[in-house]
């Protein structure tokens with residue numbers, strides 16, 4: 001039995017071209033980029049090349065790119081790094097985020113709350129789009145940072161980052177004349193970097209996080225973009241690498257892989273998005289035709305590539321009425337299909353997804369939620385087998401419950 005991997009939002013396999021680019025830096029060119037002899041300089045050059053490649057893709061300067069060990073570290077560095085520029089003993093400084101962020105953001109904010117910062121968590125609408133008016137009303141004189149994810153990892157909702165940035169620019173202009181702190185905008189683009197435009201100037205963000213493991217790059221690689229002129233307090237202290245924002249010997253093969261991965265996904269972006277939209281439509285229509293009582297979580301599933309994407313093109317998130325999502329996941333796993341549940345719900349434990357709760361997924365549906373996320377190796381044949389298998393599973397699981 002072959003594995004059908006439909007969990008690309010969890011992580012991805014390495015693109016063979018990424019693996020190839022990394023290959024020379026394990027054993028042959030293993031030097032420390034800080035060393036002065038030639039093999040050190042080779043590593044340093046590779047690091048600089050990667051930084052320049054990435055800077056170009058982000059429309060940023062190489063000095064604005066800080067390599068991190070994954071998305072979590074980057075998000076933590078952004079949030080604590082900005083917050084710790086301000087002393088809460090002087091004033092209760094304030095940070096705004098949303099209710100549907102990744103736990104890296106939510107838990108960092110929770111920790112800052114314990115340190116004395118004030119946190120606002122803005123609600124989203126039924127599609128998972130942040131309520132702009134609520135966001136705007138949340139601003140106080142003490143606000144220093146807004147962190148809104150670019151695309152959601154569960155339901156694929158794309159947030160209006162550009163719109164937020166345009167509004168924030170006006171707000172900051174007024175705040176400057178009033179002597180109030182500038183509000184910085186951070187976006188967690190871990191899910192978006194493979195599918196959306198990551199031009200930081202077009203987006204208008206001050207800080208941006210992305211990682212390698214969601215776009216066919218190596219795990220535990222990532223970066224934080226920090227706009228020139230912004231000071232970030234480091235989380236790690238040591239040898240002063242990455243302009244002292246992130247000390248520690250650089251992960252040269254990982255960084256080379258990250259740059260290659262980002263280059264490849266961004267080059268193939270529009271073509272691959274179109275392919276994924278077609279496959280997704282086929283999966284969604286097949287399931288909808290065969291199975292009654294299905295609820296779509298997140299923005300409507302449509303194929304149009306002419307409209308700006310409101311939902312990541314590879315994401316299908318469905319809730320099946322009166323079905324245990326965990327049981328469905330195990331059935332599919334038994335038949336070689338990897339998906340993830342939106343929530344684990346059983347008689348003993350009830351852990352519901354904070355995202356599904358935030359979008360008010362109906363009660364009789366929420367426990368039967370499944371996320372399918374397609375990717376580069378997904379084929380029409382796999383989609384057809386998946387439709388067939390999910391249909392059988394539902395007949396079995398619903399039948400058994402009656």
Ligand SMILES: *Cc1c(COP(=O)(O)O)cnc(C)c1O
Nearest residue numbers: 070071072102104153190191211
């Ligand atoms: C995966 C993910 C992260 C965490 O990244 P790691 O590389 O696993 O540390 C953060 N935010 C979002 C939106 C993600 O999808």
